[in-house]
Amino acid sequence: MSDGDVVKVTIEGTLATITLNRPEAMNAFNQDVYRGLLQAAQSLKENTTVRVAIMTGAGERAFSAGMDLKMIAGGGGGAAVMGSYREGFDRLFGLKSIFTAYEELAIPVIAAINGYCLGAALELSLCCDFRIASENAVFSLPEITFGVIPDLGSTQRLPRIVGWGMAKELVMTGRRINAQEALRIGLVNHIYPKDQLMPEAKKLAEELAKVAPRLMEGAKRAVNMAVSTPLDWGLRLETDICLGAGSGASFGEEARKFVRKE
DSSP states (O other), rough: OOOOHHHEEETTTEEEEEEEOOGGGGOOBBBHHHHHHHHHHHHHOOOOOOOOEEESSSSSEEEEEOOOOOHTTTTTOOOTTSSSSSHHHHHHHHHHHHHHHHHTSSOOEEEOSSSSTTTTHHHHHHTTEEEEEEEOOEEEGGGGGGGGOOOOSHHHHHHHHHHHHHHHHHHHHHOOHHHHHHHHHTTTEEOGGGHHHHHHHHHHHHHHHHHHHHHHHHHHHHHHHHHHSOOOOOHHHHHHHHHHHTTTTTHHHHHHHHHHHH
């Protein structure tokens, strides 16, 4: 698949839909997905007709299962610990900058989370302005069980959304929670029956699109500023901590163990 295939952007009027499109791999992130996400964010930044974006996953099983563990197990696209510290820092911070691009878009972004939303996928969803989920959605930051500190922004963004205690529980245990628990702790705004997820996402998008673009951009920026202390330094600190702690040193081997169980 090309970049354009694995991340599809469709535009209908003022609504853009970004679809993670690797259903055969539960929409897991590989290098093409990262490139596709960056290209999609750049295109939306330049498109003055789009007022709202919805991000979702193709297929019935997942928004995304996160990082492609088969790619990691094979030694590709993997640990930031490879090479020098500077190379690792630049590479890792570059990946999280792709996610931040969605947070910084002038338009609101709705994550319509269908099924599994794990690891890097959950970290991406935290950059969206709204998260709505199907009743069968499952959330987790399993990185700690693979010998990695979550390193694409969740240690900085998640506490701002669900509070410090719950964020630490999710980050430090890697446990999974269902849609009902995600709603209870404030991780998602609403949950819906599976067949109603996209219709409800579009309904919210239509409501948001009625607001004047300059007002929407200002409101989004103001709220983001209120919860950043400041986020850019937090993201840099997270990168430094992850690399300094040896995070990822055993990621490839742990991924191979996981893949061998399939």
